[in-house]
Amino acid sequence: MNSLVLTVLTLSVLGVLLAVVLYFVAQKFKVEEDPRIDDVEKMLPGANCGGCGFAGCRAMSEALVSRDNIGSLFCPVAGGEVMKSIADFLGKAAPEKSPMVATMRCGGTCEKRPKVNHYDGALNCAVVNTFYVGESGCAFGCIGYGDCVHACKFGALSLNPETGLVEVDADKCTACGACVKACPKGLFELRKKWPKNRAIYVACRSKNRGAVVSKVCKAGCIGCGKCQKVCAFGAITIDSHLAYIDPEKCKLCRKCVNECPTGAIHIVNMERLPKEPKAPATKAEPKAATPNVATKVENKVEPANK
Amino acid sequence: MRTFPIGGIHPSDNKEWSKDRAIEVLALPNEVKVPMIQHIGAPSTPIVQKGDKVLTGQLIGQAAGFVSANIHSPISGTVTSVDAYPNGQGQRRIMVVIKREGDEWMEDIDLTPELKRECSLSAEEIIAKVRNAGIVGLGGAQFPTHVKLSVPDGQKAEVLIINGVECEPYLTSDYRNMMERAEMMLTGVEILMRAVKVERAVIGVENNKPDAIAHLRDLIARNNYKGIEVMPLKLRYPQGGEKQLIAAVTGRQVAPPPALPISVGAVVCNVSTAIAVYEAVQKNKPLIERVVTITGKTLGSTHNFLARMGTCVGEIIDLAGGLPEGDVKLLNGGPMMGRAVVDITAPLIKGCSGITVLAGKEAARGTELACIKCGKCVSACPMGLEPYLLSKLAKLQKWDMAEQHNTIDCIECGCCSYTCPSYLPLLDYIRIGKQTVMTNIRARANANKK
Known part of the structure; x- marks a missing residue:
């Protein structure tokens, strides 16, 4: 009985003493936080x-x-x-920034950019990139093992098994830029987000010459410069055989989309301009390429309309 | 018998497929593509243009910097283009394409077959000749040899180690060189000893090549090569790794990068490199050809060819009966460290000691399973690293932790992936980690300089 009382007393006294010490320590080392x-x-x-x-x-x-x-x-x-x-x-001035969306700039689907070898190592784009150019012959295109999909915290990216390409869900994308860092080929770009997720962009990063590009991919930019000539806003530049549409200057006029002979300029959630019967220009174009592009764009538009 | 202290594996060596094939001189190719990067370091600058006539042995690519190497024309003819072409990995690199016309050599190159042993040149003169000849390490790493031979001030070489280990399965080019071109090699070793000013040279040969050991010992005794000894080493992969070979021969450990072998007083050269040095110094012949093994169980025939650089890989395979039916794995090098070739129009390069064709079960990688923490990779790692951890860290992109666990010490020998019972692609991930950490270290060093 005696020892029980003694224990309770000792611990109580110890508790009070430590409380006092802690109080002063807390006062002394107090961190002011806003x-x-x-x-x-x-x-x-x-x-x-x-x-x-x-x-x-x-x-x-x-x-x-x-x-x-x-x-x-x-x-x-x-x-x-x-x-x-x-x-x-x-009570400060608000930062002004228009909303952005991640854009994947490769249009080399399995059909347009056939595989020429079989890879059976670690299923990781960065690993593939350390070894060689990838399963297609294109050194710039999407590898398709989804490093970006794993990097995206918002579930905005998904790998389409039919095309072998990564697709961006513009509604879920927050433009955090994780995919831009994750892609070893540098295919992602944060571009200006238009209403209704409309977009026009060059879906190709190949800096090879046109002849080399068309050998490995039928949807690649061949750097022909037709789009640059037709653009009224000076939004299109061509650097090392590759067209680039400046999202700040582009007004979504859609003229360039019709000009592109390979369909490398993608148009999203918009109808193409009706074809003008401009005899000399259209005659020179390879006829087979155009209908393919048209069907592809229709496919793209359909889900958005539903 | 000596060997390196930790790790290592015993893959079946499969050398019987090509080891008894004598070196055949490959017919001159009608066209060569000569890449301007066939070495570690800065790419060389092409100094010829389309339409230029070149002679065999003429300089066509000028070394751009100290760690870089000259490149010479392997045939005589006309330059038809200087442009980007795909290399074995499909990456486009600047190459000089030459169409062959006849077989005319540069005048100063001595084409007589007689052995020329006397060499009275000084170390500096030898190194200058090696540098002009564009010699790089022919074992596979393609490190410029003149850089290795230039011993930095304040350091002293004590021993020259000649790498005749050829621990990589399948490959037999070094073995054939030791058997058939041993006199050239030994003279090359004498020249290298003059260049790095050492009295002692050790030729390390694994004991699966007893005839090469006996042949070299016999020649050394008979023709009085002073200071050169042949050291048989216990069979173990990766004994041919520079650091492993130094440890096996001298018992000394080279510190982690950026320390070089010279810090423990050793300079290591491959046997094929020694032959190239002999030819460059005594015959003025630049590095334009090498012995390359073409081997594989499913090939029509196996060979050891003496081929000119820039020869199309596809042409060499055709001479061995062409590619077998179905999917095959084509390797530039052996199965352990070789790099897969996806484009057979790619040219032969200085570092290619063999072309290995694997098919079927040999080529397939097992399905990835979970790590069972067995620790086999740790026991197998010859650098004393923890491959399972480094691989995991790279996968999770924990670069700073990977750096703390010395990922840059990895020599990419592939022992960990080979030994893993769960078929994990350990090295694949470690390689990304290594590259990223190296980039980070370099960026930090640059930032500190500023």
Whole structure:
């Protein structure tokens, strides 16, 4: 009985003493933290994807609260409206950025870009890239083992087994940029997001000469320059046999899509321009290539209309 | 009998397929494609243009920097194009295409077959000749030989090690060189000893080649090659790795990169490289041809060819009866370290010691299963690394942890993947980790400089 009382007493006294010590220590080493950091963190989506360039949402909210000018900070997942409400909450100027979407720039489907060898190593694009050019003969095209699909935290990417290519679900994509880093071939680009997910882009990254490209892929950019001539906004540049459409300058006029002889310019969620009976230009084009492109675009449009 | 201290495996060597085939001189090709990168380091700069006439042995690619190598025309004729063509891996690289016309050599090249043993050149003169001849390590790594021979100030070479191990299964080009061109090789070793100023040279040969060991010992004793000894080594892969060979011969360990073999007083050269050095120094002949093994169980015939660089790989395979039916795995090198070739229009390069054709079960990789933590890869790793961990870290992209676990020490010998009972592609992932970590280290060094 005596020992029980003694134990209870000793522990109680020890507890009180330690409480007093802890109180003073807490006073002495108190860390002042802005309570707004917690509030801002709650407003952010909490995906911790790193798309903003910080380690996670907490680090981003610390930066948002501590910096005077938050014009360069942007959470691609939250988007413009949330960023505006955060800026209002903090009483700072909101960062202005139009929404972006990841775009996969390879149109070499299994049909257009046949496989010429069989690979049986680790199913990982980066590994394939250390060995050789890949199963098709194209050194720039999609390898199709889905490093980007694994990197995407939002389920916006999927591998289409029919085409062997990765497809982007523009509604789920937050433009965090993880796929841009993951792709060893550098096929992804964050481009301006148009209403109704419309888009026009060159689905090819091959810097080889046209003759070399057409040998390995029937959907590749051959650098012919027809699109550049027809563009009224100077949005198209050609560098090392490869056309590029500047998303900031492009107005989605669709003229270039009709000009492209290989169908390397993809058009999404839009109808093509009706064909003008321009005799000299169309005659020169290989006839077989055009209907193929047309059917492909129709396929692309259909699911969006439903 | 000596060998390296840790790890290693015993793959069946399969050398019987081609080891008794004497070296055949391949007929001159009608066209060659000569890549401007056939070495580690900066690509050479082509100094010829379309339409130029070139002679055999004429310089066509100038080394761009210290770690780089000259490239010479392997045949005489007209340059038909200087453009990007696919190499064995399908990657497009700058190559000089030459169409053959006759067989005219540069005037200063000595074409007499007699052995010329006397050499009174100084070390610097020898290294200059080696450099001009564009000699690189012919064992497969393609490291420029003149860089190896240039011993940095403050360091001293104590022993020259000649790599006659040829531990890679199937390949027999070094073995044939030791059997048929041994005198040239031994003279080459004498020249290399002058170049790095050592009194002692050791030729390491694995004990699965007893006839080569006996032949070399006999020649050394009969023709009085001073300071050269032949050391039989216990059969074990990867004994031909530079660091493993140094450990086997001297018992010394080379520190992790960037330390070089010279830090333990050793310089290592391949037997084929020694022959190339002999030809360059004594006969003024640049590196334009090499012995290449073409082998495989399913091939019509196996050969050891003395072929000119730039010869189309497909043509060489045709001479061995063409590719077998069905899917085959075509390797530039042997089955352990060779790289798969996807384009048979690719040319033969300096580092290609053999072309191996594997088919059926031999070529197939097992289906990947889960790691069972058996630790076989750890026991097999000759560098004392933990392959299962490095592979996992690379897969998870934990580059800093991979660096802490010394992923850059990996010599890519493939022992881990070979020994894994779950058929995990360990080396495939480690290689990405190694490359990324190397890039990170270089980026950090550059940032520190600024």
